[in-house]
Amino acid sequence: MSAPTEFHDRMLSLGLARVAEQAALASASLIGRGDEKAADQAAVNAMREQLNLLDIAGVVVIGEGERDEAPMLFIGEEVGTGNGPGVDIALDPLEGTTLTAKDMPNALTVIAMGPRGSMLHAPDVYMDKLAIGPGYAEGLVTLDMAPAERVTTLATARGCAPSDITVCILERPRHEAMIAEVRATGAAIRLISDGDVAGVMHCAESAMTGIDMYMGQGGAPEGVLAAAALKCMGGQIQGRLLFRNEDEKARAAKAGVTDLDRIYTRDEMVTQDVIFAATGVTGGTLLPGIKREPRWMTSETLLMRSKTGSVRRMQYRTPVA
Numbered sequence: 001m002s003a004p005t006e007f008h009d010r011m012l013s014l015g016l017a018r019v020a021e022q023a024a025l026a027s028a029s030l031i032g033r034g035d036e037k038a039a040d041q042a043a044v045n046a047m048r049e050q051l052n053l054l055d056i057a058g059v060v061v062i063g064e065g066e067r068d069e070a071p072m073l074f075i076g077e078e079v080g081t082g083n084g085p086g087v088d089i090a091l092d093p094l095e096g097t098t099l100t101a102k103d104m105p106n107a108l109t110v111i112a113m114g115p116r117g118s119m120l121h122a123p124d125v126y127m128d129k130l131a132i133g134p135g136y137a138e139g140l141v142t143l144d145m146a147p148a149e150r151v152t153t154l155a156t157a158r159g160c161a162p163s164d165i166t167v168c169i170l171e172r173p174r175h176e177a178m179i180a181e182v183r184a185t186g187a188a189i190r191l192i193s194d195g196d197v198a199g200v201m202h203c204a205e206s207a208m209t210g211i212d213m214y215m216g217q218g219g220a221p222e223g224v225l226a227a228a229a230l231k232c233m234g235g236q237i238q239g240r241l242l243f244r245n246e247d248e249k250a251r252a253a254k255a256g257v258t259d260l261d262r263i264y265t266r267d268e269m270v271t272q273d274v275i276f277a278a279t280g281v282t283g284g285t286l287l288p289g290i291k292r293e294p295r296w297m298t299s300e301t302l303l304m305r306s307k308t309g310s311v312r313r314m315q316y317r318t319p320v321a
């Protein structure tokens with residue numbers, strides 16, 4: 001028998017799915033109610049409660065923020081019973097709080113777990129991201145390329161025209177120039193209002209989602225979570241932290257990040273094998289949302305392991321009390 005402190009990813013994966021599931025079910029009654037904070041809080045509470053049932057000595061490395069701003073699931077919080085392997089946890093209890101409040105597609109609950117030291121301790125700043133799906137040469141497209149070059153390079157590798165490529169981008173004023181440049185190549189753009197973890201994951205399932213590439217600036221924590229997802233699903237992501245002021249640089253220093261200009265690859269953001277779970281809150285391209293019926297609630301969860309590349313879709317149904 002191996003040591004109890006080893007990271008048993010097979011055994012822990014069902015527990016992780018339960019954490020994502022319960023967070024999603026808890027926020028279900030707040031879908032479309034216009035209250036982002038309440039929806040987020042419900043997911044946070046449920047996620048924390050479930051995490052604390054797991055036999056792990058977990059530390060939140062990507063969480064709700066720093067201790068002084070987040071009372072629960074703050075960065076550095078210890079979770080789990082303490083009886084079990086030491087693990088790092090990255091989570092976003094409700095990725096797409098606004099999507100949930102407005103009942104718009106692709107809100108997810110997201111959690112990843114790996115051995116201690118397996119994930120980049122990204123501070124809560126922005127990150128410039130670029131992602132493509134599996135099957136391409138490593139480093140085919142890079143953040144150093146201009147947006148148009150990324151598109152034409154991907155099209156050439158795929159043997160298609162740029163007009164056959166669809167790029168997913170967050171609709172923000174800061175992306176106006178990027179959007180114009182990508183459009184000038186002839187490529188299509190799927191603009192999303194929120195939810196770039198899902199945006200990146202869409203690249204790994206382009207046949208299902210129609211998305212070939214993701215680019216633009218979003219949350220750094222979401223970048224690490226997306227890297228964990230792609231490590232399981234296949235596909236590439238690069239990220240570069242962005243700092244708007246000295247305070248943000250100080251946060252990076254506090255998190256142990258010293259090289260501020262570095263471009264991180266997927267395997268530099270997530271350096272060891274991880275497990276990843278995401279449950280659909282509102283219905284989307286990758287996952288259906290929570291279904292509420294008079295007697296039942298039903299959820300669907302993607303549960304994935306990077307070690308094997310296995311992807312499970314788990315439907316869960318529970319009676320409504």
Ligand SMILES: O=P(O)(O)OC[C@H]1O[C@](O)(COP(=O)(O)O)[C@@H](O)[C@@H]1O
Nearest residue numbers: 094095096097194195196218219222
């Ligand atoms: O809204 P901003 O400041 O552009 O930030 C973008 C980030 O916010 C989100 O759209 C939503 O995140 P939350 O729902 O967790 O707040 C992320 O997917 C994305 O990375």
Ligand SMILES: [Mn+2]
Nearest residue numbers: 092094095096
């Ligand atoms: Mn988020």
